[in-house]
Every structure is written in structure tokens, then in C-alpha cells.
Amino acid sequence: MVAIIMMDLKNVTKEFSDTLALNHINLHFDNKGVSTIIGPSGAGKTTLLKILALLLEPTKGQIFVNNVNVDNNIRHSLRRKFTMVFQNTLFFSSNVHDNISYGLKIRNLPSDEIEKRIQDVLKRFGLIELAQKLMHELSVGQMQRVSLARAFILEPEILFLDEPTANLDPENNLIIEREILSFSKSKPVVMSTHNIVQIHRIADSVAFLSNGLLIDQGKKGILEDSDDNRIKRFVTGETGYSNNDC
Amino acid sequence: MDMITEIVSSFFEALNLIFSGDSFVIDIALRSIYISGFATILALGFGIPISMIISFREFFGKNIIKWIFNISLGFPTVTLGLMLFLLFSRSGPLGVFGILYTPTGIIIGQSILVTPIMVSFSVSALESVNPEIRNLAKTLGASDFQASIVALIEGAKGVSLAIVGSFNRAVSELGIALMIGGNIRGFTRVLTTTIALETRRGEIIQSIAIAIVLLFTIAGVNIVMSLIKRLWLR
Numbered sequence A: 001m002v003a004i005i006m007m008d009l010k011n012v013t014k015e016f017s018d019t020l021a022l023n024h025i026n027l028h029f030d031n032k033g034v035s036t037i038i039g040p041s042g043a044g045k046t047t048l049l050k051i052l053a054l055l056l057e058p059t060k061g062q063i064f065v066n067n068v069n070v071d072n073n074i075r076h077s078l079r080r081k082f083t084m085v086f087q088n089t090l091f092f093s094s095n096v097h098d099n100i101s102y103g104l105k106i107r108n109l110p111s112d113e114i115e116k117r118i119q120d121v122l123k124r125f126g127l128i129e130l131a132q133k134l135m136h137e138l139s140v141g142q143m144q145r146v147s148l149a150r151a152f153i154l155e156p157e158i159l160f161l162d163e164p165t166a167n168l169d170p171e172n173n174l175i176i177e178r179e180i181l182s183f184s185k186s187k188p189v190v191m192s193t194h195n196i197v198q199i200h201r202i203a204d205s206v207a208f209l210s211n212g213l214l215i216d217q218g219k220k221g222i223l224e225d226s227d228d229n230r231i232k233r234f235v236t237g238e239t240g241y242s243n244n245d246c
Numbered sequence B: 001m002d003m004i005t006e007i008v009s010s011f012f013e014a015l016n017l018i019f020s021g022d023s024f025v026i027d028i029a030l031r032s033i034y035i036s037g038f039a040t041i042l043a044l045g046f047g048i049p050i051s052m053i054i055s056f057r058e059f060f061g062k063n064i065i066k067w068i069f070n071i072s073l074g075f076p077t078v079t080l081g082l083m084l085f086l087l088f089s090r091s092g093p094l095g096v097f098g099i100l101y102t103p104t105g106i107i108i109g110q111s112i113l114v115t116p117i118m119v120s121f122s123v124s125a126l127e128s129v130n131p132e133i134r135n136l137a138k139t140l141g142a143s144d145f146q147a148s149i150v151a152l153i154e155g156a157k158g159v160s161l162a163i164v165g166s167f168n169r170a171v172s173e174l175g176i177a178l179m180i181g182g183n184i185r186g187f188t189r190v191l192t193t194t195i196a197l198e199t200r201r202g203e204i205i206q207s208i209a210i211a212i213v214l215l216f217t218i219a220g221v222n223i224v225m226s227l228i229k230r231l232w233l234r
Helices: A045-052 A072-079 A096-105 A112-122 A140-152 A170-182 A196-202 A230-234 B003-019 B024-058 B060-073 B076-089 B103-127 B134-139 B144-154 B155-173 B175-181 B191-200 B203-231
Strands: A007-017 A019-029 A031-038 A060-065 A083-086 A158-162 A188-192 A205-210 A213-219
Touching: A007 A045, A019 A045, A019 A213, A031 A045, A031 A170, A031 A196, A045 A083, A045 A188, A060 B175, A083 A140, A096 A112, A096 A140, A112 A140, A140 A158, A140 A170, A158 A170, A158 B060, A170 A188, A170 A196, A170 B060, A205 A230, A213 A230, A230 B060, B003 B203, B024 B060, B024 B103, B024 B144, B024 B155, B024 B191, B024 B203, B060 B103, B076 B175, B103 B155, B103 B175, B134 B144, B144 B155, B155 B191, B175 B191, B191 B203
Parallel strands: A031 A188, A031 A205, A083 A158, A158 A188
Antiparallel strands: A007 A019, A007 A060, A205 A213
16 A cells, blocks of 8 residues: 555444443544644543554444555554554563564564664664663653654654653653654644643644544634634633643 | 471481482472473463463453353362373273373373463463553554564563462372372372372381472472563563
């Protein structure tokens, strides 16, 4: 398949045993730029990102990549072109170097190529000194930088980020936003966030979710222009509609 | 000489027997390690895939299967020994294979005995691994199988406990070794059957020596696994 240029969800519904996480979602993502998914806690943002990253299968509805319906035959090969960075810093119980190299190793790349790419990405994310450190020895900010480095090194066609800067200090926040913007110049980034200021800084488009429903989608101006009460409450940071990690 | 003095005296004589390299003791100890080690490896071979399926897949009857393995943890060895004896005896359905009174028979019996330990402990270890680890591996390009291997590695500490527990249970059981092995000298005689035999014959020192070897064997395996955990499973 050629480079991924667009992705569509058509009537996607996701049910867990006793919860309707997503309800008939229709979404379209273009070939580059930063698309953000926002909404209060429990809105379904993480579930939506996992479905987009092909880690979860929808209960109903279809996913299209370049207008091709994603079925089980192409799911794994397509997934290799996508990478998701999780909200809670997830890592393998090994050191920074091994965490970053995992994706390259399972692609059977030559070891000198792997090492070259690792050194590049370690340098880019300021992780050179930490390469041999065990992951649990790192701060949250350093862990998140490793998570991003681990995703970037694979040079994915689309990058999915689940609240990548939550709980980060300004310095780490800046590094990560800089890398996201740099990546999004040529490829799409889809990220969830609570951070209104961040949306204004880096987002090209916004999709607002509430209780599994897509309330609105468009340019980031929809947040201020919307008449929808749920969006207004989110923007003003009302309880349960938090955006307080700005 | 009172009983306590006799036991202490026997203990030191037993230590002397062990450290003097008594060929009888060494022979039985090595056979026990070989038979129970092989049974543990066999149980590991089919216990881990079963554990991975139970832990990582959703299917009908999953909880019933987990429950069956859990209640099988306390399966009496003599009952299993009797069942296998009937299966392996010459007139039994598997009698044609001639594995009654052979080390192979004990290995098969012990591996069946310890499989519930292997599965129950491993499932518990694998289910305690963050389920998102498999998603992390997948999003980095792993297939379902590769992602399951990653989760297995993450749960390796718990799985190593299952291996140790299985070996300990196998090497210290008596029922199967006696009923399926027959306690044949130089062939199927292992540590537990020797202790039973020597005690019955009144050879207390020999019994204590073998019992100490059994405890050393169990402790040795635990120490080796602890070292492996410390060195490789950080």
C-alpha cells in the first residue's frame, strides 16, 4: 500500500460488556497536521485512538485507510505503519535502549542500522545519558520522552498520541510539542488532550467527544464559536469537563 | 541414648555421608533431579501455552477451566498414581507402551501432577501483567503472538515461581514415584521412595541423609532460580 494519506471512520460504535464507549462516530483525518480529540474524562478519547491505531476492533462500523476497508487481512501490516503513544507511560521492564530498539528488532533491521537510528533518536530527545538506565529509574517526563522516541524511531505513517504532555513540566512539554509539530509537517498526528492552550498552540483541527458521541468537528475555532453547552463547559474548565492541565 | 541425641548424631553422620560423596546417595539424588526436572520441563512445555491462551484470550468456559486447574492443585498423588497405574498396567489401555515401572512413567505422572501448579501460577502471573503491554508491543509492530511473548517475558518472575513450585512438588511427591516407578534399585528409585524404604527398614541415618539431600535439592533449585531472576529478570 502507498503512503497513508487519509483515514476515515464510518459509523463506528464500540461497546464493552456494560458500556457504550463510542456511538456511531464518523471522522475523517487528512494526510498531515495535528488533529486533536478532546472532551471530558470518560468521553471515549482513548478508545477512539485505540480503534484508529487498530489496537481495538469496533463493535460496529468500518475503518477506511486510503478508502480501503480495514479487515483482518491487512490489519497487522497496516498496524506496522501506525504507532500509538499511551497516556500512562507504558514500558517494557528493561532499559531505555532496549525499549527504543524493540520495534526495530521485530522488523529484523540490520543491527548497525538499528544502532544508528537509536543514537539519532536518543540525541534528538536528549536521552543519550539515559540509554542504559532502567525505565523505572526515570522521571515521568523522561519516560514520556522515551515513549515518543520509541514511536518516532519507527517513522510511522500516522502517529497517535494519548495525552502526551499530561503531567509534564514545561521543559519536557516544549520538547515533545516541538517534535510533534516537526513530525506533523509531513505526516498526520492524531492526539487527545485536555489542554486548551496546547490546542491553540499546535492543533490544526479539533474533534469534540462527550459520552461516546462526536459533538463537533472542525477547525480549532469551533471551541470558542460553539453554542453547544458541553463544549462551552469544557472550554471554561467546569468540573468534570477539566482542561486544567494547561 | 535418648531420641534427640540419636537424631542429632544421625544428622551429623548423614552430613558425613553426603559430603564424603557416597555413590548410592549421589546416584539417587541425580536420578530424582533428572526425573522431576524432566517432568517440570514437560509441564512447562504444555502449561505455558495453556496459560497464555487462558490469560490472553476471551472464550466461553474460560473461568470453568481456570477453576478446574485451581482445584487440581491439591490432587492427591496416590489417587493420580492409582489412575495412572491402571492406565499403564499390562492389561490397561496404555499397557502396550510398557512404561509402568520405568522413569518415563514417573516423568509422565509427575508432569500431569504439576501441570495445574504450572498453569494456575502462570495464569495468575500473566493476568497481573498490565494488559496494555500487549497493545504497546502491537503498536510497535508486533503480531498477536509476539505481543503475547512480550507479556510472558513481563510476567517471567511469576512464571519462574510456577517452575520452582512445580519442581518442588514433583521432587517431593511419593505416590506416583512409588506406584508407577515401583522403587526399583538403580532404575526408578528416587529420593522420596528411598526415604520411605530406608525408614521402614530401620536405617534412620540413611533416611535422614536422603531427606537432607532432598531439602538441599529443593533449596538449590530455589537459589538457582533466584539468581536467574536477579541476573536476567530485573
